[in-house]
Amino acid sequence: MQVGERIVARCRELAGITDVEGETTRTFLSPAMRRANDQLAAWATEKSFTTRYDAAGNLHILRNADIVTQKTFLLASHLDTVPNAGAYDGPLGILLGLALLEEAPPLPFHLELIAFSEEEGVRFGFPFIGSKALTGELTEELLTRTDTHGINVREAITAYGLNPGELPEAILHPGHFGYLEFHIEQGPVLEHEDRALGIVTAIIGQSRLQLTFTGKANHAGTTPMHLRHDALTAASEFVLATETLARNTPGLVATVGRLTPYPGAGNVIPGEVALSLDVRHADDSVRHASVEALLAxxxxxxxxxxxxxxxxxxxxQPAVPMDTSLTGLLAEAAAPTRPLTLASGAGHDAMVLAPHLPATMLFLRTPGGLSHHPDETVLPSDVQLAFETGLRFLERIANV
Known part of the structure; x- marks a missing residue:
């Protein structure tokens, strides 16, 4: 069995560890998260790697260098999922990292793999609890956020058997000198371009707004068209204008994902419509200009x-560029695969780490562009190429 096939098999095994029977669902510090961490730790101890948990529930797996050094390179992704998820969004990056710890030749630095306890934001309504613990950004305000059962983050950590007072011990130390995250693309671009892998240059910035058009509700049968103040037709015109701007602005994506008319009756002219607007671009100046244009x-x-x-x-949310030096080394390592260079339209833990230490990302093709769905999949041959790229990447770091 090739390493890529072993990684895929392990992803499938983890997908069976769930809080909801018949689907893959694991949220922050849930019973399934504990069982998934136990399985990861079991694989790690087969190779005598050191394992530990920090106070945010992140699992750290350490492969010590054969020489005395403080230098540590990080590999990481997240173990939590959205409800009814696929098997690869997050866990694939962890298991690619574990394979590198298992198979990489001796290196002049420690390799540390982190399975982040939370990235998706499902349980508490805000994301990146795991990676924010490493950067010291789990503020007191965030720790008091509550889930649907009224349990706050601090209480959840304590109930899991961890000590919130030890959160400062999770923060990055001066020996950490770089970060690599493998992740499925979660989109159709690599498949459309017939590329297995993608080099991520930046995680694009996001603007999210709510707009409300307010007209006047009235009888649908007795109000002539020229005397109407129809909030829904105004909102509809705006939705189409949003699409037009995005289509005509390279790299821009803009989405109206929610549109709520009121009063919502079939025989009443809508008097009010609230809608969401999501605008993203790798260049913050383009994003801001686009938002201003849409508001105008x-x-x-x-x-x-x-x-x-x-x-x-x-x-x-500002755009977060990846480190140019590390990304250049990753591109060299991936060169035999003819990788595509692209920006990430979704958020990732790398965007939290990047302001604090050099970070880079490698995307893997997502067949059908399908993610956050039970049918999400990967090609074992792509996983093998990503693993081989990771080996070459670590070799290049060692020789810098």
């Missing part, structure tokens, strides 16, 4: 259609 369009539509428009910003 919304104002223009509101005047023409005689409705009012208001908006609220929900998120302004």
């Amino acid at each position: 369009t919304a104002n223009s539509i509101s005047v023409t259609r005689r409705v009012r428009i208001t908006h609220t910003f929900k998120l302004d």
Whole structure:
């Protein structure tokens, strides 16, 4: 069995460890998370690697160098899932990292693999609990956030048998000098370009807003078309304008994912429509300009259609570039696979770590572009290529 096939088999095994029978669901510090960590630790101890848990529930697996050194290179991804998930979003990166710890030749630095306890934001409504513990960004405000059962993060950590007072011990130490994350692309680009692997240059910035068009509800049968103040037609025009701008702006993606008309009756002209707007681009200046253009369009539509428009910003996440030096070494290591260079449209733990130490990412092709779905899959041959790329990458780091 090739290493790539072994990695895929392990991903499938972890997918069977779940809090919900018949699907793959693991949330932060759940019973299934404990069982999944136990399985990872069992694989690690077969090779006599050192394992430990930090106070955020991250599992650390350490392969010590044969020489005396403080230098440690990190490999990591997340072990939690969305509800009814696939087998590869997160765990694939962990198991590729474990294979590198198992198979890499002696290196002049320690290799540390981290299975982050949380990235998806499912249980507490905010993401990256695992990686934020490494950067000291689990603030007191975040620790008091509650889940649907009224349990806050601090209480969940304590109930799991960990000590929130030890969170500072999870923070990166000066010997950590770089970070690599493997991840499925979660999109169709690599498959469309017939490439197995992708070199991530940046994790794109995001703007999230809520817009509300307010007109006047009235009877659908007795109000002539020219006398209407229809909030839904105004919102619909805005949705199409959003699509047009994104199609005509290279690299921009813009989405209206939620649109709620009120009162929502078939025989009533909608008097109010609230909608979400999600705008993303690798260049923050382009993203900000696009948001301003869309808000100007919304104002223009509101005047023409005689409705009012208001908006609220929900998120302004800057783009996070990957380290150019590490990314260059990764591109050299991946060269035999003809990798594509691309930006990530989704958030990843690498964006949390990148401001604190050099970080890079390698994407693997996602057949059908399908992710966050039980049918999510990978090609074992792609996983093998990613593993071989990882070996060459570590060799290049060792020779720098």
